[in-house]
Amino acid sequence: MLARCSLSLFLLALVTSLAPLCSAADIDQEGLPDTGLNTSTWITGQLPSLDDIWDLNDIQIAAKNVLRPRYYASYRTAALDEITYQANLNIWSQIRLNGYSFRNVSDINTRTEILGYNFTMPFFIAPAAQAGHANRSAELSLASAAGKAGILYVPSISSTKSIEEIAAAGLSNQTMFHQEYIWSNQSRVSDELQRMEQAGFKAIFLTVDNTGVNGIRTRSLRYTGAQDETGHDASFDLNSLAGFRNLTTLPIVPKGIKTWQDAKTCLDLGFPAIYVSNHGGRVLDTAPTAVEVLLDIRKNAPEVFDKMEVYADGGVRRGTDVIKLLALGARAVGLGRTPMFANIWGEEGVTHMIQLLSTELQTSMQLMGANDVSQINSTYINTKLVESMWLQ
Numbered sequence: 001m002l003a004r005c006s007l008s009l010f011l012l013a014l015v016t017s018l019a020p021l022c023s024a025a026d027i028d029q030e031g032l033p034d035t036g037l038n039t040s041t042w043i044t045g046q047l048p049s050l051d052d053i054w055d056l057n058d059i060q061i062a063a064k065n066v067l068r069p070r071y072y073a074s075y076r077t078a079a080l081d082e083i084t085y086q087a088n089l090n091i092w093s094q095i096r097l098n099g100y101s102f103r104n105v106s107d108i109n110t111r112t113e114i115l116g117y118n119f120t121m122p123f124f125i126a127p128a129a130q131a132g133h134a135n136r137s138a139e140l141s142l143a144s145a146a147g148k149a150g151i152l153y154v155p156s157i158s159s160t161k162s163i164e165e166i167a168a169a170g171l172s173n174q175t176m177f178h179q180e181y182i183w184s185n186q187s188r189v190s191d192e193l194q195r196m197e198q199a200g201f202k203a204i205f206l207t208v209d210n211t212g213v214n215g216i217r218t219r220s221l222r223y224t225g226a227q228d229e230t231g232h233d234a235s236f237d238l239n240s241l242a243g244f245r246n247l248t249t250l251p252i253v254p255k256g257i258k259t260w261q262d263a264k265t266c267l268d269l270g271f272p273a274i275y276v277s278n279h280g281g282r283v284l285d286t287a288p289t290a291v292e293v294l295l296d297i298r299k300n301a302p303e304v305f306d307k308m309e310v311y312a313d314g315g316v317r318r319g320t321d322v323i324k325l326l327a328l329g330a331r332a333v334g335l336g337r338t339p340m341f342a343n344i345w346g347e348e349g350v351t352h353m354i355q356l357l358s359t360e361l362q363t364s365m366q367l368m369g370a371n372d373v374s375q376i377n378s379t380y381i382n383t384k385l386v387e388s389m390w391l392q
């Protein structure tokens with residue numbers, strides 16, 4: 001009797017001492033849509049099974065469970081009160097999708113061309129710095145997952161891996177573009193552009209929305225303690241933009257366009273494409289969402305959509321979000337945070353993410369009566385609410 005009692009006490013003490021090591025995950029889900037994700041079987045700090053992951057928001061919660069808080073904060077953070085970050089996520093609920101019946105939707109085509117290159121999906125992996133915080137394979141798993149799925153990947157110039165390492169991780173026939181910043185150090189710019197060209201990247205996304213400074217990102221500042229020096233050129237103006245084009249033969253796409261006026265300027269300067277983005281809410285807080293900017297361009301400079309390609313991003317988490325940006329005139333749509341979060345599982349996680357979003361996109365197209373992405377236009381959406389509130 002005594003022996004059994006002391007065995008029970010021993011087991012109780014063992015369970016109590018292990019409890020902090022393997023506690024069920026109790027995760028603040030940050031007001032993301034409640035689709036019934038149950039994390040009670042997850043262990044804090046451990047990678048959950050991909051079988052538990054049914055949508056892109058689940059991926060974010062899984063990353064929050066696994067990443068060190070400072071790294072989760074560095075990916076998740078946005079500027080000031082994160083009003084634009086939240087607006088990016090919430091704008092979708094203010095647009096209605098029109099679904100048409102009596103159409104043959106037995107064969108759904110999501111293939112599209114971006115700058116003349118073929119891709120299986122109209123969404124791509126946007127540039128995001130430091131993939132190495134989520135996985136040791138860093139950008140290499142993003143490149144190979146994108147290549148195998150046939151989607152575009154655009155690595156950041158602030159990547160963990162080098163330009164050449166990322167290029168080598170792609171498939172032999174894979175098309176990738178590369179992002180560049182406007183460094184004050186001009187020889188660095190020329191050198192990097194040359195390396196990108198030599199490594200086989202086919203176009204440059206030139207980020208123009210944080211010249212000189214980054215947004216003040218309080219959530220990550222709490223860990224880093226100081227605002228990083230960007231090394232970006234604060235004097236970069238229209239003349240510099242025009243001059244930049246002499247540094248490479250690759251097509252250049254200005255990224256971070258937030259007004260119809262800048263979109264028009266890029267058209268007048270003869271750029272082949274623009275990238276409408278508020279940098280995931282990480283630069284100018286209270287800047288408009290891509291939805292609002294695309295509506296403004298449609299109203300004030302509609303020729304932009306006829307004469308150049310337009311890409312857009314910010315808060316895209318669902319196939320229906322992709323469709324709404326396409327319907328507003330975007331040719332392709334970027335994802336920033338989610339692929340970084342999905343990389344906690346490495347390539348397998350990124351592939352899972354691409355599959356989830358592809359399935360949502362195809363399913364929603366079928367339900368809308370649209371069998372080809374090229375057919376998705378403004379007849380599929382009702383944007384009256386957004387227009388009444390925000391149109392310039």
Ligand SMILES: Cc1cc2nc3c(=O)[nH]c(=O)nc-3n(C[C@H](O)[C@H](O)[C@H](O)COP(=O)(O)O)c2cc1C
Pocket residue numbers: 074075076088126127128129156157158179207255277278279280281282313314315316334335336337338340
């Ligand atoms: C962790 C992180 C790092 C980023 N780094 C870059 C970068 O180096 N260059 C750049 O042009 N944009 C960068 N972005 C912005 C993304 O390209 C993209 O515009 C934005 O994340 C899209 O919003 P989403 O995260 O809601 O999908 C970064 C975004 C995140 C979240």
